[in-house]
Amino acid sequence: MNMREIAKRAGVSTATVSRVLNGNPKVNPELRDIVNKVIQEVNYVPNAIARSMNHGTTSILGLILPDITNPFFPGIARGVEDAAISKGYKVILCNTDNHADTEKTYLRMLREQRVDGLILVSASNMSEETMRQMIEDIPVVLCDRIPESKHFSSVVTDHRKGIKMAVDHLVGLGHREIAMISGPKTLISGIERANYFRDIMAEAGLPCPEQRVVPCDYRYESGFIAANQLLKDKAITAILCANDMMALGAMDAVFESGLQVPDDISVVGYDNIPFSNWSRPRLTTVSQPTYLLGVNALEILADALASSETDKQQVQRMLNPTLIVRKSSAMVKR
Amino acid sequence: MNMREIAKRAGVSTATVSRVLNGNPKVNPELRDIVNKVIQEVNYVPNAIARSMNHGTTSILGLILPDITNPFFPGIARGVEDAAISKGYKVILCNTDNHADTEKTYLRMLREQRVDGLILVSASNMSEETMRQMIEDIPVVLCDRIPESKHFSSVVTDHRKGIKMAVDHLVGLGHREIAMISGPKTLISGIERANYFRDIMAEAGLPCPEQRVVPCDYRYESGFIAANQLLKDKAITAILCANDMMALGAMDAVFESGLQVPDDISVVGYDNIPFSNWSRPRLTTVSQPTYLLGVNALEILADALASSETDKQQVQRMLNPTLIVRKSSAMVKR
DNA sequence: TTGAAAGCGCTAACAC
DNA sequence: GTGTTAGCGCTTTCAA
Secondary structure, X not given: OOHHHHHHHHOOOHHHHHHHHOOOOOOOHHHHHHHHHHHHHHOOXXXXXXXXXXXXXXXXXXXXXXOOXXXXXXXXXXXXXXXXXXXOOEEEEEEOOOOHHHHHXXXXXXXXXXXXXXXXXXXXXXXXXXXXXXXXXXXXXXXXOOOOOOOOEEEEEOHHHHXXXXXXXXXHOOOOOEEEEEOOOOOHHHHHHHHHHHHHHHHOOOOOOHHHEEEOXXXXXXXXXXHHHHOOOXXXXXXXXXXXXXXXXXXXXXXXXXXXXXXXXXXXXXXOOHHHHOOOOOOEEEEOXXXXXXXHHHHHHHHHHHOOOOOOOOOEEEEOOEEEOOOOOOOOOO | OOHHHHHHHHOOOHHHHHHHHOOOOOOOHHHHHHHHHHHHHHOOOOOHHHHHHHHOOOOEXXXXXXXXXXXXXXXXXXXXXXXXXXXXXXXXXXXXXOOHHHHHHHHHHHHHOXXXXXXXXXXXXXXXXXXXXXXXXXXXXXXXXXXXXXXXEEEEEOHHHHHHHHHHHHHHOOOOOEEEEEOOOOOHHHHHHHHHHHHHHHHOOOOOOHHHEEEOOOOHHHHHHHHHHHOOOOOOOEEEEOOHHHHHHHHHHHHHOOOOOOOOOEEEEEEOXXXXXXXXXXXXXXXXXHHHHHHHHHHHHHHHHHOOOOOOOOOEEEEOOEEEOOOOOOOOOO
């Protein structure tokens, strides 16, 4: 069923049907009613594909992230989704597992699809140079990833602030011997938080030997292993983790070594994934506003799409983390 | 950059470019090379929209689910995604919160978009009648939801088996006074599991008074409240929950009432969401193969799309749950 | 093997 | 206020 058919049945031209469909006021109310009646009768829905052909615009956006199965990402995805729909966009979801190849495949597919824009949460090692090439001139906003060059817009959480909050919290509790289980050295996010940690410890005049910052892969298991390693250092009274899943692993390692959280060792997470509120003890953690990260990313993108092509001003937005104090951190006993 | 431009630069017709792009063998190798060279040079990517206009097919699928933020759904979404990509489809993600209105809005949008097919994980109270009307003749497969009529294909977990496994496990541990925290009475999934529970308890010759099956809303908090309620009945030694989040809430309620899991009360969950393996104690639960649910849904859909329009055979697939015995269930003491 | 041309369903400029 | 028509970028006959 297409417009021509509707036009025929209503005894008008396709142009008139088009006008009715688009709410063009310059159409005789009687004709409008007839057309609408026919549309109702045959349950007609206009073809967005055909419309796209004219406009050169699809109202489709691509959302590229590592893995929707990782509890950190659904919040972002939902934020993007909700904001997108409210502005008339649909979004195609792509899971890359941070593989550059998968990312390239998706980028190619999304270009074929002529998406209007892209939100990139992925953190593969693809260079921004290569990326620019892959996406040509499709508007992009990076989410949870600071662009090296200033050729991309971005939204991120202020991780320096986040790490500082966590350290300050621990220091306020009397901790001085603090270790960190950080992210992978291969991911910017991993290196970044570790560096902030070192800086802030130094600023606070606290010790921070290299072996107390152990790079891991963000998974529960690696947190468990790293904590076991760290616990050999009997001076340590607190462990700060670069994400909540590793913090969960770390807590379990503490328990299995016969110690208690938070009595013997305080553990602080990062992200505030839903589960962190249900662990035992409930996890003290730095909350990232994932939903807002998504919403903001979409807003920036939508703004870029709405504005004229010419003013390609890049915008960098930084959102504030918040410290959620729960039960996995306590006054130092020693 | 479009095909005409490529054709011009390569000194051929658009037809030839099209043939090269589609791997048509009947094209002079020399011309092919020239065309490919030009394509490389200008970094041209064919326009899927235009292609769709001819084919009448978009290779886009819609995935409608309640809330990607709920840990039960990402597994399904990832399964659908992965299987879709491997078959050349892209998927548009839609969160409905189980609101019939939102669902309708999305259905409309997806129809406009001329998606080739639909996977519906949502469980709003929209009647299948209405649904059929909304989606016209777009192929659909229901996921995690058994169709009332046989007009839809579907993939579901065998919940009867799942509930039976859980009850058998508990009975094997000597429990006889078993309560259930079930899903909402407004959702089929809620009613279904509660009914299976009653049946199976009856078959086993065990008591199952009405007040021991309390309908909740699948959230942590409601599990907590319901468990508090149930704990007043001192005879109860085990609580079976219709999902893991409520089981987590139930465990916390047990602890806060001064009792122990599993020593005093055994708690069994349902779903096996990732966190169920990290709770303390680790949760004994019935695992739903969410990823496979998604993969299967997509396979059924892809098969339907590949087969001729005429043979509209509906297929119903039932996947087996598995019991994951962890630490929240133990031998009765009383 | 290659090209010309019609057409997919719609929009928008133009003429009436 | 309404209809005619020329595209949007591609695929696909049909001739050559």
